[in-house]
Amino acid sequence: MIPLSWYLILSAALFSVGLFGVLSRRNAVAILLGIELMLNSVNINLVSFWRYGDVTQMAGQVFAIIVFAVAAAEVSVGLALVISVYRRRNTVIADEIDLMKW
Amino acid sequence: MTTETLIWLIPLPPALAFFLIVLFTNKSKALSHTIAVGAALLSWLGSMIVFVRALGVEHLGEHPFESSINWLPTGDTWLKIGVLVDPLTAAVLFFVAWTVLMIFLYSVGYHNFGQPAGDHDHAGLPPHGATIEEHGHKHVVPSIEPMYSRFFAFIGLFAFGMFTLVVSDNLLTLFVGWEIMGLCSYLLIGFWYGKPSARNAAVKAFMTTRVGDVFMLLGIAYLYSATGTLSFREIFTEEVLHTLATIPSGVLGLSAAGLIGLLLFIGTVGKSAQFPLHVWLPDAMEGPTPVSAMIHAATMVSAGVYMVIRMFPIISLDEKTMAIVAFVGAFTALFAATIAVAQNDIKRVLAYSTISQLGFMIAALGIGAYVAAVFHLITHAFFKALLFLGSGSVIHGMEHGVLHTGNHKVDPQDMFNMGGLRKKMPITFWTFLIGGFALSGFPIITAGFWSKDEILADAFGHGHIFVFATLAIAAFMTAFYTMRQITLTFLGEPRTKEAEHAQETPWTMTTPLVILAFFAVTYGWVGIPEHFPLLGGLVPNWLHEFVGGTLAEHPEAVEFSPWPLITSFVVALGGLFAGWLVYRNINSPAEDKLQISFLKNKYYFDEIYDYIFVKPAIWVSEVLVSAWMDKGFIDGILHIFGPATGGLGSFIRNKFDLPVVNRFFGDGTADVTYWFGGKLRAVQTGRIQQYLMFALVVFIAVGAALYFFLLA
Numbered sequence: 001m002i003p004l005s006w007y008l009i010l011s012a013a014l015f016s017v018g019l020f021g022v023l024s025r026r027n028a029v030a031i032l033l034g035i036e037l038m039l040n041s042v043n044i045n046l047v048s049f050w051r052y053g054d055v056t057q058m059a060g061q062v063f064a065i066i067v068f069a070v071a072a073a074e075v076s077v078g079l080a081l082v083i084s085v086y087r088r089r090n091t092v093i094a095d096e097i098d099l100m101k102w
Numbered sequence: 103m104t105t106e107t108l109i110w111l112i113p114l115p116p117a118l119a120f121f122l123i124v125l126f127t128n129k130s131k132a133l134s135h136t137i138a139v140g141a142a143l144l145s146w147l148g149s150m151i152v153f154v155r156a157l158g159v160e161h162l163g164e165h166p167f168e169s170s171i172n173w174l175p176t177g178d179t180w181l182k183i184g185v186l187v188d189p190l191t192a193a194v195l196f197f198v199a200w201t202v203l204m205i206f207l208y209s210v211g212y213h214n215f216g217q218p219a220g221d222h223d224h225a226g227l228p229p230h231g232a233t234i235e236e237h238g239h240k241h242v243v244p245s246i247e248p249m250y251s252r253f254f255a256f257i258g259l260f261a262f263g264m265f266t267l268v269v270s271d272n273l274l275t276l277f278v279g280w281e282i283m284g285l286c287s288y289l290l291i292g293f294w295y296g297k298p299s300a301r302n303a304a305v306k307a308f309m310t311t312r313v314g315d316v317f318m319l320l321g322i323a324y325l326y327s328a329t330g331t332l333s334f335r336e337i338f339t340e341e342v343l344h345t346l347a348t349i350p351s352g353v354l355g356l357s358a359a360g361l362i363g364l365l366l367f368i369g370t371v372g373k374s375a376q377f378p379l380h381v382w383l384p385d386a387m388e389g390p391t392p393v394s395a396m397i398h399a400a401t402m403v404s405a406g407v408y409m410v411i412r413m414f415p416i417i418s419l420d421e422k423t424m425a426i427v428a429f430v431g432a433f434t435a436l437f438a439a440t441i442a443v444a445q446n447d448i449k450r451v452l453a454y455s456t457i458s459q460l461g462f463m464i465a466a467l468g469i470g471a472y473v474a475a476v477f478h479l480i481t482h483a484f485f486k487a488l489l490f491l492g493s494g495s496v497i498h499g500m501e502h503g504v505l506h507t508g509n510h511k512v513d514p515q516d517m518f519n520m521g522g523l524r525k526k527m528p529i530t531f532w533t534f535l536i537g538g539f540a541l542s543g544f545p546i547i548t549a550g551f552w553s554k555d556e557i558l559a560d561a562f563g564h565g566h567i568f569v570f571a572t573l574a575i576a577a578f579m580t581a582f583y584t585m586r587q588i589t590l591t592f593l594g595e596p597r598t599k600e601a602e603h604a605q606e607t608p609w610t611m612t613t614p615l616v617i618l619a620f621f622a623v624t625y626g627w628v629g630i631p632e633h634f635p636l637l638g639g640l641v642p643n644w645l646h647e648f649v650g651g652t653l654a655e656h657p658e659a660v661e662f663s664p665w666p667l668i669t670s671f672v673v674a675l676g677g678l679f680a681g682w683l684v685y686r687n688i689n690s691p692a693e694d695k696l697q698i699s700f701l702k703n704k705y706y707f708d709e710i711y712d713y714i715f716v717k718p719a720i721w722v723s724e725v726l727v728s729a730w731m732d733k734g735f736i737d738g739i740l741h742i743f744g745p746a747t748g749g750l751g752s753f754i755r756n757k758f759d760l761p762v763v764n765r766f767f768g769d770g771t772a773d774v775t776y777w778f779g780g781k782l783r784a785v786q787t788g789r790i791q792q793y794l795m796f797a798l799v800v801f802i803a804v805g806a807a808l809y810f811f812l813l814a
Contacts, residue, residue, distance in 0.1 A: 023791055023798070031791070094790055101788030 007048035014041035028082045028092045039071045105155050106169035109185040112148040113265035115141035116258040123255040131250045138254035142206040149199035156192035163651035186271030190652040197480045201487045202261045204614035209392040211610030213247035220245030226296035231505045242505040260286035264401040272332040283402045290393040291386045303385035310382040314372015321365025338415045347419040360420025374406030374460045377434040384453040391494025395487045398456045407463045428468025432572040435461030439579035444701035447515045448493045471560030476649045477629045478553035485540035488618035492534035495607045499527050503600035512600045517590040524592040526604040531592045533615040538588050540622040542581035543674040549626030555670040563660035581677025589685040633662035
């Protein structure tokens with residue numbers, strides 16, 4: 001059986017890729033994608049801890065499902081905002097959306 | 103119930119009535135007067151039982167009903183509160199109980215109980231009448247007094263004061279009752295406080311009697327320091343009296359007894375309106391008429407005379423004091439009688455008459471005629487209460503006439519507006535006639551004759567010819583102005599339309615008149631001297647035996663002499679006849695030869711007092727104290743302090759507050775914060791990825807720090 005640490009390494013790698021994407025990509029849609037990656041790396045963590053822990057306790061799987069739901073909602077709100085910003089300012093570049101500047 | 107317990111209870115019902123009315127039944131007029139009259143009835147009943155029991159005791163003067171309890175500790179002795187009924191108290195209690203009850207009953211009618219509320223009556227003003235519709239047309243009827251309940255509460259308290267004063271066995275509780283009455287007289291004279299004249303009269307009465315009361319309190323204090331007790335029975339023992347008579351007081355060469363007597367007598371001068379403190383009593387006529395009757399006949403002014411009669415054993419110790427008492431009494435008797443002749447207000451005539459008659463009593467006391475003074479006190483209370491209530495009835499009848507004609511300019515108290523009322527108000531007329539004749543001393547029949555004759559006989563018999571002559575002239579004038587009053591009011595033809603429409607008053611008012619008239623006649627018969635020609639000895643001279651027993655030495659009855667008797671006859675009948683003769687055809691003040699301005703203005707005493715006391719007092723308060731002391735001196739000092747403090751304040755503000763506190767601490771802190779904020783705001787770029795980058799860096803830094811410090 002594959003040891004737990006492999007999953008955790010995968011999960012950490014995926015999280016780092018997502019985080020890098022969020023911080024480095026200029027396109028707002030790509031930033032959202034990065035966030036999705038980070039959320040799913042968390043899901044891998046949750047499920048693998050469940051599988052290697054007490055299998056009768058369903059908490060890990062339930063949390064994973066809740067994270068899906070939150071991620072879906074977050075993406076829909078995020079995309080809606082991006083579309084709304086695009087309509088007004090004709091851009092999806094995060095650096096150019098600096099209305100909250102001093 | 104023992105007699106002593108009963109005596110304790112006599113004063114309480116009216117006091118209870120006062121509190122009940124004030125606290126609970128103020129809204130209900132019927133309930134209020136029921137309580138008040140019921141309380142008066144209870145006190146009356148108690149007084150009558152005590153009186154009857156007192157009659158049954160032999161040598162009551164030596165073994166009176168008495169009972170006392172300790173009240174206030176003063177060092178090693180106690181001030182006591184107690185009751186005492188000796189013959190004097192019993193006799194006084196008798197007339198007080200009767201007159202108080204009659205006046206309470208009369209007040210019900212006088213304040214128009216059962217009539218509708220007035221059209222535009224205000225509390226604090228006399229009722230103006232109400233319009234009602236009857237048989238299809240409107241007419242005006244008397245309206246009920248707006249402050250009906252309040253009146254009964256006040257006279258209840260007043261009655262409490264009087265009963266307390268009469269039954270108390272020491273000067274302290276007597277003084278308490280005395281002052282309660284002083285307060286009530288103020289409240290009642292100013293009962294219609296909406297009238298400025300009533301307000302002024304109330305203040306005047308209160309201030310004037312206060313002068314006497316201060317001296318009286320001094321006398322009480324002196325007596326207490328000299329004897330260590332205020333109880334009558336303890337003071338009137340031979341040794342205490344002897345000590346008082348022998349200690350010199352150091353004032354005017356009087357003995358201690360003389361000075362105490364004089365100080366207490368000044369209290370009486372204020373309370374019984376003797377010269378020179380008489381000025382308040384005529385003005386007190388501003389109050390409702392039952393109040394006039396109460397203050398001027400049954401209670402308050404009698405209380406003054408009662409007190410000197412009570413203190414007679416002390417006063418009689420010093421001849422100088424007695425001479426002063428006799429002089430003041432005789433002078434007042436004549437002086438007030440002369441003023442009464444020129445007054446046109448029906449109540450003012452009676453007011454001056456009261457002052458004059460009280461002078462008779464004081465004079466009688468001053469010449470040592472103890473029993474005669476008591477006798478005249480009692481008979482006078484009956485017939486003067488009768489006359490006041492009768493005059494109230496007349497005024498009431500006249501007010502009815504005024505309401506009928508609607509001409510409110512007619513003064514219902516002016517005797518020249520009356521005339522011919524004997525047909526309109528027969529009960530009032532006959533009772534008033536009896537009262538008037540008693541006041542004049544109409545021979546043989548009336549009570550006033552016997553008491554006044556006894557005073558004159560005593561004055562003559564003891565050789566006080568000056569007092570005798572003064573009182574005889576005063577008696578003549580008394581008869582004269584009484585007949586003038588009766589003639590102007592009741593005889594002849596009505597002089598105004600209002601008098602034509604006058605109406606007899608309701609039974610609540612006439613019943614007291616009839617009962618009092620009964621006493622005004624019969625009470626004289628208990629004191630007929632034994633040596634009186636024909637009548638003497640037919641009825642035993644009960645009063646002399648009974649009241650005389652109060653004193654340790656039973657006073658001798660004066661020997662009979664025809665001269666004072668003849669004088670009594672002549673002055674009474676002569677005065678009455680002269681009064682009728684002069685005034686039967688006079689219809690207006692202009693025809694009245696005796697309207698001398700000097701008399702009409704009461705010898706200008708009000709004006710003199712105004713100049714001597716009132717104006718200087720106003721000058722002191724307005725000019726000296728207000729303008730000079732207050733505005734000049736004290737405000738001057740304040741005006742120095744004001745700017746000085748202001749200067750100090752602005753110095754501190756400019757030199758410390760503004761530069762140090764405001765500029766350095768206040769603005770300094772703000773500037774630094776502003777500068778720092780300005781530098782720091784560059785961080786807010788508005789770029790989401792930068793923020794996240796910061797967050798990540800901080801997260802890693804904090805995480806590293808935690809790891810380093812906590813785990814490693």
